[in-house]
Amino acid sequence: MSAYEKFAQVYDLFMDNIDYEGWAEYVTDRLREYEITDGLVLELGCGTGTMTGLLAGKGYDMIGVDNSEEMLAEAMEKRVESGQDILYLLQDMQEFELYGTVRAVVSVCDSLNYITDRDELRHVFELVNNYLDPEGIFLFDMNTVHKYRDLLGDTTIAENRDEGSFIWDNSYDEEEGLNYYELAVFLPREDGLYEKSEEVHCQKAYPQEEIETLIKEAGMELLAVYDAYTLNPATEDSERLFFVVREKGKKKQ
Numbered sequence: 001m002s003a004y005e006k007f008a009q010v011y012d013l014f015m016d017n018i019d020y021e022g023w024a025e026y027v028t029d030r031l032r033e034y035e036i037t038d039g040l041v042l043e044l045g046c047g048t049g050t051m052t053g054l055l056a057g058k059g060y061d062m063i064g065v066d067n068s069e070e071m072l073a074e075a076m077e078k079r080v081e082s083g084q085d086i087l088y089l090l091q092d093m094q095e096f097e098l099y100g101t102v103r104a105v106v107s108v109c110d111s112l113n114y115i116t117d118r119d120e121l122r123h124v125f126e127l128v129n130n131y132l133d134p135e136g137i138f139l140f141d142m143n144t145v146h147k148y149r150d151l152l153g154d155t156t157i158a159e160n161r162d163e164g165s166f167i168w169d170n171s172y173d174e175e176e177g178l179n180y181y182e183l184a185v186f187l188p189r190e191d192g193l194y195e196k197s198e199e200v201h202c203q204k205a206y207p208q209e210e211i212e213t214l215i216k217e218a219g220m221e222l223l224a225v226y227d228a229y230t231l232n233p234a235t236e237d238s239e240r241l242f243f244v245v246r247e248k249g250k251k252k253q
Contacts, residue, residue, distance in 0.1 A: 024054035039103040045111025049075025067092040107140040113203035125218030132247035147239040148179040148205040177205045221246045
């Protein structure tokens with residue numbers, strides 16, 4: 001089973017430890033720092049649309065792209081409930097297509113770590129550069145090598161709640177820089193029994209220097225790297241990095 005099928009139904013439940021509202025405020029502050037206060041903004045790997053909806057609430061015209069039909073189904077339910085005018089596209093971020101350019105592109109919650117090939121990650125950066133307005137801003141976070149190798153690798157995470165349970169086994173291949181998550185999800189049925197589904201997720205640990213190199217190879221300009229969702233500089237102990245990047249190559253009209 002591919003990633004985020006059955007898990008999509010309980011994704012928001014088990015991600016309630018993430019301060020999405022704080023993250024959205026931080027992202028908005030970074031956009032405003034570069035005078036992007038409205039207009040079209042694309043979220044890559046939007047998942048169930050939590051961040052997409054929050055940014056729409058901040059006044060941006062949001063487009064969400066994700067390759068999971070099940071995750072987007074959850075996002076579209078939220079769109080109906082909120083009444084927000086958000087465009088969701090079922091596309092792989094490695095080959096996404098838009099009808100025109102956007103003022104900014106955002107990707108959070110380590111979505112880009114799911115791209116496990118160096119050339120493919122550079123290609124995504126090239127696509128972002130292509131679809132950004134002149135001097136548009138690209139904001140994204142990525143988990144660090146330290147997090148995968150020293151904190152997540154070879155650990156098991158389990159949670160049991162009334163709405164469902166999961167067991168998440170991690171294994172880190174240091175030679176390949178790949179972290180595998182073997183996920184077992186148990187969802188209650190009407191007859192009182194539980195249905196078990198299994199998924200495998202894989203993410204790549206990229207050193208900060210390599211990410212910065214790929215940004216430059218894609219033709220963009222790196223503006224800042226932070227210890228994620230702070231204004232502190234990145235360190236060896238950072239678990240997640242936040243990159244601020246600018247489009248380069250287009251001329252302003």
